[in-house]
Amino acid sequence: MVGDVYKALADPTRRAILDELQDRSGQTLFELCVRLTDKGFTSTRQAISQHLAVLAEAGLVVLRRQGRYTFIDLDTSPLQQIYQRWRVGPCESDT
Amino acid sequence: MVGDVYKALADPTRRAILDELQDRSGQTLFELCVRLTDKGFTSTRQAISQHLAVLAEAGLVVLRRQGRYTFIDLDTSPLQQIYQRWRVGPCESDT
DNA sequence: TTGACATGCAAGTATCTGCTTGCCTATTGT
């Protein structure tokens, strides 16, 4: 069920979607499309929709249909597995 | 110069390489190949070498040629940018 | 009910990616 989180992050548009949702979770698909367009992304609604499917597969996003809208919620918890896999030595970095 | 860190992580074999290096940094390519084979990976030397090029592009690995050996060092610092981009609420996770 | 709106679904296409194959270079030991 948890389709590869890493592959989900591999696409710049998908990362922009996560950024956008972190800024404002619970947007509708339409709203998200507008905002991404404003930010310079040229993706069509269908493209975004497909990206969302990938993100949802990875558990990074939760799609909740309500009436004729699909609300999109961010869920960063799948990222924990990445954060825990490779430790970044915070002490040995500088100086 | 910093080729996409995210794309570098997108491949399972490359992640296994990072795991292996975290376990023991400074291996030679040959050594790494043997160890990956032992762990069930079927990649050839050339394949591994190409993966290393991608990882090096992303800065996750440093290749240091010495004599006829190429030593491979892990560098996890590029991962920080990921860890800082999306915050995982550590408090709201359990209970 | 009817039309506009928000979205889903699916096939086709072009590019990217990982891998193989085959050969070349450089270093070390005898």
Next chain:
DNA sequence: ACAATAGGCAAGCAGATACTTGCATGTCAA
């Protein structure tokens, strides 16, 4: 010097991936 070792380089191929296009579905307002 010569052979074995460790690795590099590059072209070709097959599968994956992102995107487009066209149409279908479902919901809300008038």
